[in-house]
Amino acid sequence: MSKNSKVLNLKDKISGREADLSLCNLTEVPVRELALYTKATFVDLSCNNITFLPPEFCNLIHLVKVDLSKNQLTCLPDELGNLTSLQHLDLYNNKLSVLPVSFSQLRSLKWLDLKDNPLEVELAKAAGDCLDEKQCKLCATKVLQHMRVLQDEVDREQEKRLLKEKELEKKKEAKQREREAKEKEARKKEKAEEKEKRRREYNSQMAVAANREKQMKKNEERKKKNGQAAADKKAAMESAPKPGRSLIGLLFKLLLLLLLGLAGVAAACHLTDLQKEAMCVPVNVAVDYGLSWAREQQGVLRQLLQNLSAAAKEFVESQHASKN
Numbered sequence: 001m002s003k004n005s006k007v008l009n010l011k012d013k014i015s016g017r018e019a020d021l022s023l024c025n026l027t028e029v030p031v032r033e034l035a036l037y038t039k040a041t042f043v044d045l046s047c048n049n050i051t052f053l054p055p056e057f058c059n060l061i062h063l064v065k066v067d068l069s070k071n072q073l074t075c076l077p078d079e080l081g082n083l084t085s086l087q088h089l090d091l092y093n094n095k096l097s098v099l100p101v102s103f104s105q106l107r108s109l110k111w112l113d114l115k116d117n118p119l120e121v122e123l124a125k126a127a128g129d130c131l132d133e134k135q136c137k138l139c140a141t142k143v144l145q146h147m148r149v150l151q152d153e154v155d156r157e158q159e160k161r162l163l164k165e166k167e168l169e170k171k172k173e174a175k176q177r178e179r180e181a182k183e184k185e186a187r188k189k190e191k192a193e194e195k196e197k198r199r200r201e202y203n204s205q206m207a208v209a210a211n212r213e214k215q216m217k218k219n220e221e222r223k224k225k226n227g228q229a230a231a232d233k234k235a236a237m238e239s240a241p242k243p244g245r246s247l248i249g250l251l252f253k254l255l256l257l258l259l260l261g262l263a264g265v266a267a268a269c270h271l272t273d274l275q276k277e278a279m280c281v282p283v284n285v286a287v288d289y290g291l292s293w294a295r296e297q298q299g300v301l302r303q304l305l306q307n308l309s310a311a312a313k314e315f316v317e318s319q320h321a322s323k324n
Contacts, residue, residue: 010037018042022067025049031056038062046070046090058082069093069113081105089140092116098123101154104147112140122146 010033013020019040021030026048034043041064050071058079066083069092081102086109093116113136114127126146130139 010034014040018044020044022046022048027051029053029057031060034060041065041085043067053077053080055079061085064088066090076100076103078102084108087111089113099143099147101147101151104144104151106144109140109144111136112143114139114143 010019010030014037017040019034019037019042022044023046026045027050029045029050031054034040039062041062043060043063043065044067046067046069048071050068050073052073053068053076055077058077059082061083062085063083064085065088066086067090069090071094073091073094073096075096076099078100079102080100081104083106086106088111089106089109090111090113092113096114096117097120111133112127113130114123115130119127123143123146126142127139128135128142130136
């Protein structure tokens with residue numbers, strides 16, 4: 001604090017409960033030094049060049065009387081209301097136009113001088129002339145009332161602002177909830193659509209599988225029918241007499257009947273009394289001729305059978321030898 005070198009030894013400026021720092025050509029308030037002397041409840045800072053009070057000055061809550069007259073103050077700190085013990089405040093001949101709203105919290109204030117300040121109209125009206133002790137006390141009362149009105153207005157405005165902010169916050173939260181609800185509904189709808197898509201795909205696959213199985217059954221039934229028809233046709237063909245074979249069989253049967261008939265006739269003509277009849281003569285002749293021919297052929301047949309037997313034996317032995 002080089003600018004305040006004259007007051008570095010603050011102890012010399014303190015007498016009892018008063019710290020007299022007037023006429024010291026101060027541009028700043030020695031807040032740190034004053035904070036060390038809490039017993040000094042009256043601080044005289046008049047007739048200096050102080051242009052502002054630092055916010056830390058409002059921490060000197062032990063102050064009861066402060067004289068800041070005849071300085072260059074253009075404004076007071078917003079924290080001024082913290083000086084709850086302050087009873088006497090002299091702001092005569094400064095450059096103040098307004099007071100901080102927290103001024104309304106100086107409930108212990110009994111005396112106030114705001115003369116010779118460029119106060120705004122309403123504040124100047126509330127401050128009055130303050131030409132004597134009584135008027136300065138009245139000034140403190142009326143200014144406090146005026147500042148309380150301003151404080152109430154500020155509080156209402158702040159409350160309105162807070163309500164508006166809360167309303168905006170509620171609207172914001174409502175929009176957020178609505179957006180989240182829409183997103184949730186969209187996700188739900190998307191999931192439902194995905195599920196429906198999977199269901200359709202599953203039903204399609206099941207339908208394809210059912211059609212395939214149905215087609216396979218139809219093919220199997222067709223094959224069975226075709227097989228049964230083929231079997232029936234084969235059986236019918238097998239059971240149906242073949243034209244060639246049936247004709248040969250018929251001829252064979254007719255020939256057999258004829259031979260039996262001839263044999264019967266021959267037997268009747270050869271073995272019975274009918275052999276002497278005229279019709280049996282040629283039959284007997286034919287029978288005798290046939291019997292003699294058969295006797296002649298008997299030797300030939302026997303020789304033929306011997307030859308066939310020998311040939312078969314040779315063939316079997318040759319096959320056996322080739323296998324070995």
